[in-house]
Amino acid sequence: xxxxxxxxxxxxxxxxxxxxxxxxxxxxxxxxxxxxxxxxxxxxxxxxxxxxxxxxxxxxxxxxxxxxxxxxxxxxxxxxxxxx
Numbered sequence: 001x002x003x004x005x006x007x008x009x010x011x012x013x014x015x016x017x018x019x020x021x022x023x024x025x026x027x028x029x030x031x032x033x034x035x036x037x038x039x040x041x042x043x044x045x046x047x048x049x050x051x052x053x054x055x056x057x058x059x060x061x062x063x064x065x066x067x068x069x070x071x072x073x074x075x076x077x078x079x080x081x082x083x084x
């Protein structure tokens with residue numbers, strides 16, 4: 001079982017006066033994801049940098065960690081990504 005770590009930026013946009021997920025972008029490093037999320041939040045309502053660890057063969061998630069949030073994000077975002 002080989003685990004793979006991926007760094008991702010999740011953007012958020014306003015649709016009908018509610019925040020919803022927008023585009024996702026993969027970053028090469030943890031610091032790159034954080035910097036990119038911070039930069040994107042200047043152009044969009046908000047963004048979050050994530051570290052995702054999953055089994056490379058099955059795709060099963062091991063963990064999702066929020067590295068940083070910038071701007072506006074949904075109040076229940078942490079619960080949504082943890083499956084709560």
